Amino acid sequence: xxxxxxxxxxxxxxxxxxxxxxxxxxxxxxxxxxxxxxxxxxxxxxxxxxxxxxxxxxxxxxxxxxxxxxxxxxxxxxxxxxxxxxxxxxxxxxxxxxxxxxxxxxxxxxxxxxxxxxxxxxxxxxxxxxxxxxxxxxxxxxxxxxxxxxxxxxxxxxxxxxxxxxxxxxxxxxxxxxxxx
Numbered sequence: 001x002x003x004x005x006x007x008x009x010x011x012x013x014x015x016x017x018x019x020x021x022x023x024x025x026x027x028x029x030x031x032x033x034x035x036x037x038x039x040x041x042x043x044x045x046x047x048x049x050x051x052x053x054x055x056x057x058x059x060x061x062x063x064x065x066x067x068x069x070x071x072x073x074x075x076x077x078x079x080x081x082x083x084x085x086x087x088x089x090x091x092x093x094x095x096x097x098x099x100x101x102x103x104x105x106x107x108x109x110x111x112x113x114x115x116x117x118x119x120x121x122x123x124x125x126x127x128x129x130x131x132x133x134x135x136x137x138x139x140x141x142x143x144x145x146x147x148x149x150x151x152x153x154x155x156x157x158x159x160x161x162x163x164x165x166x167x168x169x170x171x172x173x174x175x176x177x178x179x180x181x
Contacts, residue, residue: 065128065143067150068121070166072173077109079140082116086132086141094125095132111138119166123150123159 025031051058071079082099098118102110109115128149133142153159 066146072168077111079138080116081112085135089131089135092125094122096120121161
């Protein structure tokens, strides 16, 4: 059984393409032009999606994901245990961290024996997908509903958010525990 290279189909979806002659109307492309004009005319009479921004504000989607935040518990200690699951789940590889052991006298700062001494998110790489939030077993990172995602900067280094910009302020952590109680 001899098989030529032309008859092999790796995908199994090989089709024979016909090379039939086009009619006069098909060669003039008039039908295609009128179809395109018809679509344009239909869109001309539809409601516009444009809003006048400062006066009108568009409502956010219920699944909106804003800026990242590292949570604290009710005593103000960081929830992150530097397990690295958020960094592994990040498709853009935007999260980097360095784990260290908690020292004596730091029990009031960190919940577990291991903590993230360095936790950085490169906001230029982040796609705000929320996979880091879903992967975290300690519920330490979440994407807030703040309207400001990343402030405009001129240097690339300013887009790498460290723990100074990511950790929840202590006042906010205390206010959250009061809401729960």
